[in-house]
Amino acid sequence: MTHESSTPREASQLAAHLAPTLSLLRTVAAEGHLTRAAERLGQPQPTVSRALAGLADQLGTPVVAKQGRGVVLTRVGALLCEAAENALRELETGCRGVLDELDPNRGQVLLGFQHTMGRALIPRLISEFREHNPGVRFGLAQGSRDDMLARSRAGRVDLCLVSPVPSDPEWESAQVTQEELVAVVHSGHRLAGRGEIRLTELAEDDFVGMRPGYGLRRIVTDLAESAGFTPRFAWEGEEVDTARGLVAAGLGTTLLPRALSGAAPGTAEIPLSPPAHRTIGVVWPAGRQLPPAVRAFRDHASGIALG
Incomplete structure (x- = not known):
């Protein structure tokens, strides 16, 4: 009897089913005890037990085994736990990036501008903004007006500073x-x-x-x-x-x-x-939702015209 490798489709379907319980499995492995794992997860112990039983049903084999008053992972459970550690570590890294992006004090602004603005205006705007927002990072791109508008349209920059300011309804803008x-x-x-x-x-x-x-x-x-x-x-x-x-x-x-x-x-x-x-105006595509750090810089740049 030969064993055929699972297809990518089967693997992806299994991953989709298992994903909600992987964090639970990792916690059970770390605690070695269902009650402590449930307390750490903030869930009743019966809920944790049912989740592990459901995971075993999905796989057709147990993922934990009793050992004294605690539990240990089976070989299958250990394999899943190792995969869960790697996957959740990557996910947590991504989540930290998302939280940073959503924090007006830690996000990143991808800013495009014309060559003629790079010597004085852009350094001034960024320097003044970072006095009150030192954790915000900037990615800078410069080129022609048409190139900067194309990059903004494609989402490669969040905002661009251009002149003349486009007047068609595709764009929103504020004078700088x-x-x-x-x-x-x-x-x-x-x-x-x-x-x-x-x-x-x-x-x-x-x-x-x-x-x-x-x-x-x-x-x-x-x-x-x-x-x-x-x-x-x-x-x-x-x-x-x-x-x-x-x-x-x-x-x-x-x-x-x-x-x-x-x-x-x-x-x-x-x-x-x-x-x-x-x-000179700061420009972004009409209707596009801007992250908090980007909105903060946009408001700062357009506030120069009012100050």
Whole structure:
């Protein structure tokens, strides 16, 4: 007579039946006594005895045997108990992770943002938030506006900071801040010494711009078209520092948020008339339930605009 191995389906069905009693079996093994095990579990002893009897019925063999005034596991019971130890240890680890995630003081925030926000805004927001929430961890992703929205839609980030803020009903958002945009021109540009300029005065210039899909590319295009011209992008890149370098080399003009440390060498920054700004918002998919730590950071980020 040959013995055939059980199929994965049979094993999964047995596991589903046994799962509710595995913690009980582990406790009985640890205590070696039904009364003490029942007390530890907070259950009447008859309930524990019936559960063990039901487990034996399911298996077709006992899982415990009497030994003096106590009980010991049978070979089958010991095999199950070892499996239960491993499974419950993994489950308890997972539960700790879930509890951490649900604790606003211990969770994790997966935050996406555009390249142009990584130098000052993101460090500031996280630093201020962690003053009151030191146990919250962050996972950071940066890229283009379209890339960050795609990651948020797919659930790969919890929140993203983008500009311009999407207006369609697929998204919910809250304003974080506004940044002034200035014309960045070569220091030898014909308008470099001006106190302010109209955007139309740059209509004939070559523009240094972000690639399509980047927020600043859309903002600059919209501002220029509102002023009556279509910007001619002679150079495209992904980083603000690269754009400033191309301007410093005399290869074009661009619109950027003011540099924190002043105009880069070889460039001049000139306010626009009328002034131009970009609005930065924190964005998440409409209707998505956010974990407590994520909600706390969202409220903190959007509170900056109100403070």
